[in-house]
Amino acid sequence: MIGARRLIILNTILLSLWSSGWARATTDYEIKAAYLYNFVKFVQWERSAHALSPELNLCILGRHPFRDVLAPLNQRKVQNRTIHIRYLDDERQMMECHVLFVSYSERKQLDDILSLADQAKALTVSDIRGFVRDGGIIGFVTVGNVIRFEVNLVSARASEIHLSSKLLELAEEVVK
Amino acid sequence: MKVSFWSKLPIRSKLLLLTLFSSVMGPLVIAASVILYEASTYRLENLQEVTVIANIVADRSTAALVFGDNNQLQENLASLQLRKTIALACMYDETDLVRASLILDESLNCPAAPVVHEGYYAEEYLHITQQVILDGEPIGKLLIQASLVELRRHLGNFALTALLVCLVTIVAILYVANVLQKRITDPLINLTETASRVAGEKNYELRAELESQDEIGKLVETFNDMLATIEEQNNHILKSNEELEKTVATRTSELLTANKELEAFSYSVSHDLRQPLRAIDGFSEAILEDYGDQLDEMGLSYLQRVRSASQRMGALIQSMLVLSRVTRHVIALKEVNLSESAEAVRQSLTDENPERQVQWSIEPGMVTKGDANLLNIALSNLLQNAWKYSSKEAQAEIRFGVDRSAVPPVFYVSDNGAGFDMKYADKLFVAFSRLHSPDEFEGSGIGLATVNRVINRHHGRIWVESTLNEGTTFYFTLDAEHNAAG
Numbered sequence: 001m002i003g004a005r006r007l008i009i010l011n012t013i014l015l016s017l018w019s020s021g022w023a024r025a026t027t028d029y030e031i032k033a034a035y036l037y038n039f040v041k042f043v044q045w046e047r048s049a050h051a052l053s054p055e056l057n058l059c060i061l062g063r064h065p066f067r068d069v070l071a072p073l074n075q076r077k078v079q080n081r082t083i084h085i086r087y088l089d090d091e092r093q094m095m096e097c098h099v100l101f102v103s104y105s106e107r108k109q110l111d112d113i114l115s116l117a118d119q120a121k122a123l124t125v126s127d128i129r130g131f132v133r134d135g136g137i138i139g140f141v142t143v144g145n146v147i148r149f150e151v152n153l154v155s156a157r158a159s160e161i162h163l164s165s166k167l168l169e170l171a172e173e174v175v176k
Numbered sequence: 177m178k179v180s181f182w183s184k185l186p187i188r189s190k191l192l193l194l195t196l197f198s199s200v201m202g203p204l205v206i207a208a209s210v211i212l213y214e215a216s217t218y219r220l221e222n223l224q225e226v227t228v229i230a231n232i233v234a235d236r237s238t239a240a241l242v243f244g245d246n247n248q249l250q251e252n253l254a255s256l257q258l259r260k261t262i263a264l265a266c267m268y269d270e271t272d273l274v275r276a277s278l279i280l281d282e283s284l285n286c287p288a289a290p291v292v293h294e295g296y297y298a299e300e301y302l303h304i305t306q307q308v309i310l311d312g313e314p315i316g317k318l319l320i321q322a323s324l325v326e327l328r329r330h331l332g333n334f335a336l337t338a339l340l341v342c343l344v345t346i347v348a349i350l351y352v353a354n355v356l357q358k359r360i361t362d363p364l365i366n367l368t369e370t371a372s373r374v375a376g377e378k379n380y381e382l383r384a385e386l387e388s389q390d391e392i393g394k395l396v397e398t399f400n401d402m403l404a405t406i407e408e409q410n411n412h413i414l415k416s417n418e419e420l421e422k423t424v425a426t427r428t429s430e431l432l433t434a435n436k437e438l439e440a441f442s443y444s445v446s447h448d449l450r451q452p453l454r455a456i457d458g459f460s461e462a463i464l465e466d467y468g469d470q471l472d473e474m475g476l477s478y479l480q481r482v483r484s485a486s487q488r489m490g491a492l493i494q495s496m497l498v499l500s501r502v503t504r505h506v507i508a509l510k511e512v513n514l515s516e517s518a519e520a521v522r523q524s525l526t527d528e529n530p531e532r533q534v535q536w537s538i539e540p541g542m543v544t545k546g547d548a549n550l551l552n553i554a555l556s557n558l559l560q561n562a563w564k565y566s567s568k569e570a571q572a573e574i575r576f577g578v579d580r581s582a583v584p585p586v587f588y589v590s591d592n593g594a595g596f597d598m599k600y601a602d603k604l605f606v607a608f609s610r611l612h613s614p615d616e617f618e619g620s621g622i623g624l625a626t627v628n629r630v631i632n633r634h635h636g637r638i639w640v641e642s643t644l645n646e647g648t649t650f651y652f653t654l655d656a657e658h659n660a661a662g
Contacts, residue, residue: 038242041311078311166239170248 031147032140035102036125039138040078042164043099047054047121048097056081059122061088061113062103094120102126102136110134114155121159127146132175137161141172148172188361195353196346203345207338211331211655218327222261222302223295225321229259230304234318237267238310241275249276254318264321266290270314277503290319300324363387367396380407443500446493453493457486495622498553502629507547514542514587517552518576521559532567539577542587544654546634553656554630557623558589558650565648566593582653584636590649595642604640627652 036058043049060066064087074085086097091113093134094100100122102113107128114135117124124136131139132150137159140151152175154162168174182190233252240248248410253265265278266286274286295304300320308316363385370384380403384396407466460483468476518538526534544551559574566572569592579586605628627650631638642648 035243038239041242042239164239167237170239170243170245 027069028142028147029065029067032127033066033073035140035149036070036099036145037073037076037077037078039123039125039167040083040099042167043123044162044164045098045121045123045161046160050121053098054081055084056098057084057086057087058099058101059094059097060092060101060103061085061094062106064101064103064112091116094122096120097122099123099125102128102131104128110136118155118159121161123159123161124155132173136165143172151175186361187364188357191357191360192350192353195349195357200342200346203338203342204225207335207342211334211338214334215327215331218330219297222322222327223297223304226259226302226304226320227295227306228484229256229262230306230318230320233265234306237308237318238315241267241308241316242310246275250278252276253278259322260324261302261324261326262320263323264319266319267308268317268319270316272317275316281321282323286319290317292317297324340376359388360392363392363396367392368400371399372522374403380410388425439504440499442496446500449493450490453486453490457483457490460486479656481494492622495626499622499626499629502553502626502633504552504624505547505550505633507550507633509545510548511543512545512546512548512551514551514555514576515540517548517555518542518559521556525560525563532572533570534563534566535571535573536578536641537573537575542576542578544585546654548583550630550633551641554627554652555589557627561623561650562589562593563649564590564593565595566591569593584653584655586651588649588651590647595644595646597644597647601640601642605638621661 002169004038040056040058058070058073059069070085074082076083086093088094088097091106091109094113094116097117097120100113100117100120102110102124104127106113106145110128110131111134114124118135119149123138124131125138125140127134127140128134132152132155135152135155137152137155139152141150142150150173151168151171153163153168154175185193190567233256237249239245240252249267253267256262256278257280263281264284264286266274267276268286268290269275272289277286279285287385290305292305292307294306295302295305297303301323303319303321305317305319307314308318346530367384367388370382374380374382383400383403386393386396386400460479463471464476464479464483471479511624513540521537522536524530555576559576562574563572566574571592573592575588575590577588579588605624628638631654636653638650638652640648640650
């Protein structure tokens with residue numbers, strides 16, 4: 001019941017972001033896309049290059065399930081920065097990324113990706129199971145039929161990323 | 177009305193009212209102004225406080241709103257419970273759907289379409305509805321309703337405290353003022369009582385008790401000094417009064433004795449002198465009759481002089497007897513017709529000297545109250561005087577009348593005779609003083625003194641106007657009623 005209601009709410013958020021004519025049923029990835037967008041609002045990149053950049057690169061690595069869901073986010077302003085959606089072919093392109101969504105398809109190379117992301121100081125987000133325990137920063141989990149998230153503060157600190165306590169408050173689990 | 181009430185109030189009550197008024201007004205005015213100030217500032221402060229709280233809750237709820245965590249939202253709102261005045265808190269999402277609510281007053285409900293505003297007071301509540309903003313974008317609304325019960329209680333407590341303070345102040349002031357005022361008013365009351373007693377008893381030996389060294393003490397001292405002065409002067413007056421009365425009594429008795437002696441002397445002298453005088457006159461007459469032919473002209477003349485001198489002396493003695501009779505006579509008041517009396521005198525005078533041509537004018541019907549005998553004596557003296565002093569006039573005129581326009585009426589007797597110089601007027605009514613020599617006009621010098629005494633005994637007044645060689649007018653008033661009344 002609560003889950004269904006939450007879906008409707010997220011739907012409305014997405015509605016405001018996406019075109020008004022959007023009438024399809026909300027998918028998990030639509031919710032996750034909204035989450036990605038909202039995460040950015042509660043994150044501070046402390047590394048100077050990321051902190052000062054007027055752009056906010058939101059990178060998608062791997063065979064992503066978002067289809068064109070993320071398109072409306074492109075060029076939107078968050079924290080006075082313009083969002084650029086980038087679909088990466090190679091994990092080595094991630095050095096400019098503020099946010100790196102690792103698709104499920106990349107679960108095999110996760111260690112490599114995470115060590116690169118560590119260098120890139122990117123906020124790593126993924127729905128790969130055990131992502132947070134493996135060193136990712138935010139991982140989507142499904143509790144019942146509700147999509148929630150876990151946080152690894154250790155990884156976040158290592159990447160010099162500050163997560164708002166408001167966000168941590170909502171996390172299903174926080175690894176410290 | 178109010179003024180007379182105030183003026184009738186004892187000083188003690190006045191002082192008490194003054195102190196009460198001034199000391200109660202202070203706390204009351206302070207309490208009233210503080211209550212007013214509190215009432216106006218409390219609303220503003222309350223608004224600011226609740227707004228700040230709403231801001232904090234809204235800010236804390238941004239993530240929960242965008243990630244749809246209603247539990248977290250509910251928790252955030254629950255923290256508002258700490259603030260007792262908050263009655264209702266509602267968290268709306270962007271579509272005005274209630275996502276979480278805190279209903280502490282069961283009569284309230286989250287309204288369906290909240291309108292954003294900065295806050296207003298209405299219906300016992302403070303209403304605040306603000307937007308929840310994340311990264312510059314509105315993502316929901318927070319509505320808070322805070323009751324004013326606390327404000328009411330706050331002000332009520334304040335008023336109660338002020339009232340209590342006033343009451344305690346009043347009681348304390350009543351007690352202290354009573355004690356202190358006794359010190360102020362007691363000397364005054366003491367002084368007033370002493371003054372009343374002094375006035376009532378005429379006892380100047382009393383003194384007010386000196387109880388303080390202030391102005392009242394000075395007043396008491398001055399009052400006592402005044403009393404001392406009054407006592408001294410009173411004693412002095414009483415003493416001199418006593419002495420005076422003693423002196424008067426002594427003098428009066430001395431005078432009475434002297435008067436009696438004088439009267440007795442003058443009566444006996446007059447009476448006793450008549451006998452030898454009659455002998456002188458009688459034997460002189462016998463010598464003239466029996467031995468007149470043996471005496472020469474000179475002897476006869478001398479003898480004639482002896483006779484006339486002894487006759488004059490007889491008349492003088494007769495006058496003195498009349499005067500003393502007038503003095504001792506007991507007055508019997510009745511109606512006296514002065515016109516008739518005057519007519520009788522005129523008749524006898526005309527009979528005695530039928531050769532004289534005198535124009536008489538006597539106003540008829542002059543009736544007055546008095547002693548008939550004494551008034552007769554006075555009137556005949558006055559008319560005889562006029563007759564006598566007009567004797568050298570060829571056309572003598574004698575008038576007796578009254579001026580009734582005056583009160584009391586003024587009677588007058590006038591003649592056109594010799595008259596006299598007015599500078600001697602004051603000697604006129606004194607016995608034995610004469611303005612004319614016996615050669616000019618005969619007389620004893622007692623007549624007018626007798627008249628004066630008669631008028632005096634009738635409580636009247638007598639005075640004279642005269643011009644030498646033109647005539648004399650005597651005026652007199654009678655006020656016998658005064659005598660009767662007195």
